[in-house]
Amino acid sequence: MEDTERRNKNAHLKCFQVDLSSFQSILKFKGSFQQWLMDSDLHSSVQLLINNAGILATTFRLTAEGYDQMMGTNYIGAFSLTKVLLPLLENSPVPARIVNVTSFTHRSVEDMEVSLLIHVAIPWDNEKVRGSGFKSME
């Protein structure tokens, strides 16, 4: 951020923390971000979203909402963040862009079995969303 500020004196920067493996954290981020845009008198929109965060899980864990940690972080988290930011992306005065970073490692997967381990119901914009655990079968 310091480097960007040095290069562009007009840059208006703010750093937010969000845990993509948590719906609560994503929703909290959306609220804080929108508030910041409003307080800063900035246009209520997003022009570019790069979903770059990702993990390579080496052990099986579940997120608070009951998803496999890696699926929850790398895919469901990125999807959920994109979903909550969609109105702001659509509000962009220029065509907005969403970039999803991924890995060519998926090409190495030849077979996979999915088992539904647990189901949890969580509130999501007044709707109910079903969370599913995900695990390769031993």
Ligand SMILES: NC(=O)c1ccc[n+]([C@@H]2O[C@H](COP(=O)([O-])OP(=O)(O)OC[C@H]3O[C@@H](n4cnc5c(N)ncnc54)[C@H](OP(=O)(O)O)[C@@H]3O)[C@@H](O)[C@H]2O)c1
């Ligand atoms: N490195 C490779 O060889 C490689 C190859 C193919 C694809 N990729 C892809 O490139 C992207 C970045 O990889 P990288 O190599 O830069 O990985 P990295 O150095 O491990 O960085 C991953 C980033 O994701 C963030 N992150 C992890 N869990 C998160 C969560 N729950 N919520 C929010 N942020 C979270 C981390 O934040 P913290 O620092 O705060 O933990 C970190 O900044 C990933 O999508 C990855 O799949 C990487």
